[in-house]
Amino acid sequence: MRVLILGATGGTGMEIVRQTIVRGHSVTAFVRSPEKLGSYKDLITVKQGSPLDSSALGAVAVGHDAVLSAFGPRVPIALSDQHLLRDFAAALSQGLGQAGVKRVILESAAFLFKDALMPPAYLLGKLFFPTVVADAMDMETIIRESELDWTLLRPPKLTDAKHTGQYRVREGHLPRFGFSISRANVADCFLRLLEDTSTARKIFGVSS
Numbered sequence: 001m002r003v004l005i006l007g008a009t010g011g012t013g014m015e016i017v018r019q020t021i022v023r024g025h026s027v028t029a030f031v032r033s034p035e036k037l038g039s040y041k042d043l044i045t046v047k048q049g050s051p052l053d054s055s056a057l058g059a060v061a062v063g064h065d066a067v068l069s070a071f072g073p074r075v076p077i078a079l080s081d082q083h084l085l086r087d088f089a090a091a092l093s094q095g096l097g098q099a100g101v102k103r104v105i106l107e108s109a110a111f112l113f114k115d116a117l118m119p120p121a122y123l124l125g126k127l128f129f130p131t132v133v134a135d136a137m138d139m140e141t142i143i144r145e146s147e148l149d150w151t152l153l154r155p156p157k158l159t160d161a162k163h164t165g166q167y168r169v170r171e172g173h174l175p176r177f178g179f180s181i182s183r184a185n186v187a188d189c190f191l192r193l194l195e196d197t198s199t200a201r202k203i204f205g206v207s208s
Contacts, residue, residue: 178207
């Protein structure tokens with residue numbers, strides 16, 4: 001499968017790149033800083049550009065079977081990035097529409113699970129990370145209203161723990177006591193969702 005990866009230089013994105021290669025897929029990374037992927041230069045195709053540029057995104061997406069996105073703002077979030085995910089979603093929807101690519105899996109945030117009680121994800125998000133909640137919600141609205149075959153993955157706190165392949169996934173809900181998960185295991189979940197066509201147009205919570 002030909003896979004385009006966005007956000008490939010971040011913690012989760014790097015793991016998605018590594019594991020996608022291991023699973024035998026052909027990888028293209030579309031990033032603003034290609035030098036950060038120097039260790040993969042002989043294994044993947046790296047294209048430089050901004051994921052906020054719909055025309056450039058559409059051009060690089062042509063010919064790919066799916067897009068995996070771990071794109072998001074750096075923490076702490078700068079004032080200029082308060083609507084980054086919203087703007088990205090608009091560019092992605094337009095760009096993939098131009099490219100004729102339908103399948104996309106995106107990393108969102110567990111803060112959007114309003115029914116989660118243990119942990120109280122939405123409440124914690126609104127109290128401590130209101131900008132993240134608002135921006136992620138705007139992104140999801142744009143993606144869900146698009147004609148893409150989207151899947152949204154909402155992890156809780158991300159850690160740098162090892163890739164174990166042992167985690168819980170729940171459709172439409174955050175797994176109970178889902179406080180954290182490693183970036184490596186989130187990447188593993190991306191690949192499992194990619195290989196299961198029945199996950200299109202669904203939202204999943206994932207946690208250790």
